[in-house]
Amino acid sequence: IMFLLIFLKILATSITLGSGGAGGMFAPALFVGAMTGGAFGTVVHSLFPAYTSSPGAYAMVGVGSFLAAVTHAPLTGMFLLFEMTGNYKIIIPTMFATTIGTFVAHRLFSESIDTYELSKRGINIHAGREITLLSTIKVRDVMRRDFTPVRDKVNLKEFLELVINGGGGFYYPVVDSNGDMLGIISLQDMRRVLFEDYIKEIVTVGELATEGVLVLTPDDNLTTAMKNFALMDIEEIPVVAPDNNKKVIGMLRRGDVIAIYNREILRKHSI
Known part of the structure; x- marks a missing residue:
């Protein structure tokens, strides 16, 4: 179900924003990250239950990595996740996930969700x-x-x-x-x-x-x-x-x- 929800949420968000409806990208990014991490965690936990954490832990790491990717801010993803969970044990995997997510997102798309609309208007905030x-x-x-x-x-x-x-x-x-x-x-x-x-x-x-x-x-x-x-x-x-x-x-x-x-x-x- 979580795997299906990933694509349904992406489709729903695309239709809403593409048709001019009100909405943002922040909450959908958290949702897709949670579903992606949860789906991955469910699969690996069912295959290697003795060596992996619960699917919920993977879902939380997914939230942090997707947030870091869409904002191009890995520290934001790490700190927000730590504040939400209060669990320091999740920091190390979150560091790896947010760093990789930010790197891949930056290579695929140079603008974050915060700067994309400005770049479409011809405003380059990276320039002095x-x-x-x-x-x-x-x-x-x-x-x-x-x-x-x-x-x-x-x-x-x-x-x-x-x-x-x-x-x-x-x-x-x-x-x-x-x-x-x-x-x-x-x-x-x-x-x-x-x-x-x-x-x-x-x-x-x-x-x-x-x-x-x-x-x-x-x-x-x-x-x-x-x-x-x-x-x-x-x-x-x-x-x-x-x-x-x-x-x-x-x-x-x-x-x-x-x-x-x-x-x-x-x-x-x-x-």
Whole structure:
């Protein structure tokens, strides 16, 4: 009977909540845990009566393990069960059951019953306020559209003249004759040949450019952008068209992201 009640309770709870009825998950979890533990205890006790406890003990451990699993809180399951029974002998098996139950539940479903509804609304309580704030701002709102692309056939001497004359920025997208990005060149890349005049006249920007760079799209948020900045330890990332990852439409600077974050923090605290 207990084995049948497990599935009947799950079915009844699913129908109630799925149809919009009032109810929760806490009590059903305790019930299913008790029935599962009791059913298992009945089977093993009938097979090995001399080596096992009564089915009631297994039912109590089942309550603790299911409570820990659905809340992702093993200590809650252990302490609640100890307070309910007052039996310290049940603590050891409960520790094992709640730990295993929490581990399996977390691997199968990352959210607990307390955070599931929030996650469906797009609220991530595991993230800090910084990440939550940055995730609401799009790259298009911060990127610079007045960037300077450099042809791949330009030699390094001409490139330096461009920078000196106010090219702007420290990172420059290198493009071919069609305007498609081939890579990125930075002033850091120029350090090793900065004082070699003969090399600057024969080496082109395309030969020195870094290929396979990370890119962003205008629809990406600033959380993604900051992860890329940290991953590559760079100060600027090219922003490409959503339908063409070779067509650069802007540049995003780490300093601009930090500045807008500070501005938004001040604005929120002033409201």
